[in-house]
Amino acid sequence: MPKIIGGSLHEHREQTRQKLFAALSTLMAERGFDAITLAEIAQAAGVGRTAVYNHFPDKEALLVGFITNETEEYAATLQRALDDLDDPVERLRTYVSQQIQLKRIYHLAPGPELRSVLSRQTQARVREHVVVVERILREILSDGIASGVFPDQDLDTTVPLVNACLSGRGVPDDGPERERAIVQTESFVLRAVGVQVLPGTPVADEAATASDDDVTTSSDERVPAALTA
Structure with a gap:
């Protein structure tokens, strides 16, 4: 089971989302939306690729x-x-x-x-x-x-x-x-x-x-x- 970030499951989910948003923003600025993959976003955010699908399909x-x-x-x-x-x-x-x-x-x-x-x-x-x-x-x-x-x-x-x-x-x-x-x-x-x-x-x-x-x-x-x- 992945380690919970923050004091609750809700905080964990929100902090994970914010990490994904920050990674997406950075990668889009560097290469553009079409040139990046969900796996690269997950890696940049420090989030497991499978865990990403718990938030976004x-x-x-x-x-x-x-x-x-x-x-x-x-x-x-x-x-x-x-x-x-x-x-x-x-x-x-x-x-x-x-x-x-x-x-x-x-x-x-x-x-x-x-x-x-x-x-x-x-x-x-x-x-x-x-x-x-x-x-x-x-x-x-x-x-x-x-x-x-x-x-x-x-x-x-x-x-x-x-x-x-x-x-x-x-x-x-x-x-x-x-x-x-x-x-x-x-x-x-x-x-x-x-x-x-x-x-x-x-x-x-x-x-x-x-x-x-x-x-x-x-x-x-x-x-x-x-x-x-």
Whole structure:
């Protein structure tokens, strides 16, 4: 009988799942989903291959479990950052900055190369979980429209456009360049949803400062790739 990790069978199962998720994430980053096997994932996780089947019947099921776990953690962290905010503009700014920050920690949806190897059924299940994050943005925009802060608009169009902008890469890892890129991205998204950024407001002042500072940086540093794609 395999050694129990943690203080109970439930803890053992959860810790085993987390080990498998971590191994999957690492191996996907190194070689891609299609190039790795369930046996390699088990080995990297330090889990017996047979034991893996107690949790997931196949590699695609493991991927769905991983994305479900990541999405739930991601959405919970994002929601906590929004809970104490009432102003729709500040909620949207926080959503943008949190999306940029959290994408360094969580890895949600598979890229195009994954979509090419997953079954349609698995793609649909993955999409169901990614929609959780989109629902948070939709709620922010809906509340802003209802209060008159944002103009009326088709959220079925706006929501995926905003998230497509935020999903792109190109924001520097750290330093002043990163902060400037985040401020510029917040300003861009606010304008995109129809917020009038008036001179003298904190949003306008921060964006203006970022733009002035960008004079000495390259175009790749000052504009996130998501905005230039």
